[in-house]
Amino acid sequence: MSILREPARETPVLHETEVLVVGGGSAGVAAAVAAARRGADVLLVERHGYLGGLATGGLIILLLTLDDGRGRQAVAGLCQEVVERLDARSASFHPAPEEWGREDADLVERDRRWGLVWGRGPHRVRYSVAYDPAMLKGELDALAQESGAGILLHAWACEPVLEEGRIAALTFQGKSGRFAVRARVVIDASGDGDVFFGAGCAHETERVLPWMWFTAGGVDVGRAQAAGAGCFQTIGPGKVLFPWGSIEKVGRIDATRPEELTRAELECRRRVLAEFDRLRREVPGFADAHLCEIADQLGITESRRLTGRRVLSRDDMDRALPDAVAVTGHWTRYGALYHIPYDALLPREVPNLLVAGRCISADHRVHHATKEIPACMATGEAAGAAAALAVRAGVDPAELDPAPLRASLADGGAIVSLEPTAT
Ligand SMILES: Cc1cc2nc3c(=O)[nH]c(=O)nc-3n(C[C@H](O)[C@H](O)[C@H](O)COP(=O)(O)OP(=O)(O)OC[C@H]3O[C@@H](n4cnc5c(N)ncnc54)[C@H](O)[C@@H]3O)c2cc1C
Numbered sequence: 409m410s411i412l413r414e415p416a417r418e419t420p421v422l423h424e425t426e427v428l429v430v431g432g433g434s435a436g437v438a439a440a441v442a443a444a445r446r447g448a449d450v451l452l453v454e455r456h457g458y459l460g461g462l463a464t465g466g467l468i469i470l471l472l473t474l475d476d477g478r479g480r481q482a483v484a485g486l487c488q489e490v491v492e493r494l495d496a497r498s499a500s501f502h503p504a505p506e507e508w509g510r511e512d513a514d515l516v517e518r519d520r521r522w523g524l525v526w527g528r529g530p531h532r533v534r535y536s537v538a539y540d541p542a543m544l545k546g547e548l549d550a551l552a553q554e555s556g557a558g559i560l561l562h563a564w565a566c567e568p569v570l571e572e573g574r575i576a577a578l579t580f581q582g583k584s585g586r587f588a589v590r591a592r593v594v595i596d597a598s599g600d601g602d603v604f605f606g607a608g609c610a611h612e613t614e615r616v617l618p619w620m621w622f623t624a625g626g627v628d629v630g631r632a633q634a635a636g637a638g639c640f641q642t643i644g645p646g647k648v649l650f651p652w653g654s655i656e657k658v659g660r661i662d663a664t665r666p667e668e669l670t671r672a673e674l675e676c677r678r679r680v681l682a683e684f685d686r687l688r689r690e691v692p693g694f695a696d697a698h699l700c701e702i703a704d705q706l707g708i709t710e711s712r713r714l715t716g717r718r719v720l721s722r723d724d725m726d727r728a729l730p731d732a733v734a735v736t737g738h739w740t741r742y743g744a745l746y747h748i749p750y751d752a753l754l755p756r757e758v759p760n761l762l763v764a765g766r767c768i769s770a771d772h773r774v775h776h777a778t779k780e781i782p783a784c785m786a787t788g789e790a791a792g793a794a795a796a797l798a799v800r801a802g803v804d805p806a807e808l809d810p811a812p813l814r815a816s817l818a819d820g821g822a823i824v825s826l827e828p829t830a831t
Contacts, residue, residue, distance in 0.1 A: 720768075
């Protein structure tokens, strides 16, 4: 490979902030809101023109499991607030609280049609939510703006600038050129760990099968599902969601490499069109259907995962941890519960960096539980609260005592502890 030596450059510092959040997915929005509500000066930077990440642009429009599979709520706080905002707009479907945990076969079957039932039985009703992605985009804009957090879209984070082991600033690329943002605390909510990677923090990289979910309208949903079309009912009459991937054809990719992402995007999109043609031609209920949306972000479950101060592992299942800052159930395992410790958000190497969302420090198996959107919002909320408390106390997040952080999160409505029950 030939090497190009770039000339040294002077980069304008366009923003200075106390808390800089990189990535406006579900974790990043929660982080920005949690920090701003606690009085911090916050800037949330996102490379695309909208917030939500996979939860909007990726069409992953199922909040799977805000509960423990036994009828108890495990994620609340900002995620619950989002559900209530969607409810107020009639943009969601979920079981009522009195139904959670019930083994009623009719209710389970109703929820299966919405994509809210996964894993091996015997099944119970879960607290999971199907929703409209356009409404979520709008509500996340409003939630972030109302919190007082600054928002900067269309800016791509490039490199952290390290001074004496701390991140002093981050460079970004926009249409107008390169610029920098100085910050006291940085939260990496990029999903792919772009900031901790740039800062040289220990991590693991997974190769994954790419997905490309899509929606169709004008469908006779009952006939389509009875014919085994592999789609879920979603918000809007005659509208269905396909949790789709051309996975066996494309194979596993490293989702940090543009060449591999390009191949997956082009091949998946070509195959979505072919699949939609087949549905219209062959499958009952699709004769008058139209394609609504193809996800504009590939469905990437994981790429880089932090190897932080503590790596959450399967041994931690059903263990209460004294420094837990979030709790999550498991979307396929009824009754399984993970307490997420503060140390799983902290790299070992950089004291003023926090990590939130799908790239926190958990092993590959536990990642199935920590990557779900409710859990990403919960770790985002914890990281944002930690950043604000650290700034106020004049310390780095690495030095912060988790006890007042847990108290602050609980005051804000988050769940930081839940008694494990026998599965
Ligand atoms: C196929 C598939 C099915 C899934 N099914 C479900 C499900 O049914 N229910 C569920 O709850 N979860 C599900 N998940 C998991 C869930 O969707 C994700 O783990 C979660 O949405 C991740 O949120 P996040 O905020 O951590 O990351 P993301 O949503 O990836 O957000 C990261 C954000 O950072 C931005 N960004 C990235 N790099 C940069 C940069 N350098 N500069 C600026 N911005 C940047 C991105 O544009 C994006 O907006 C599924 C995931 C996949 C892939």
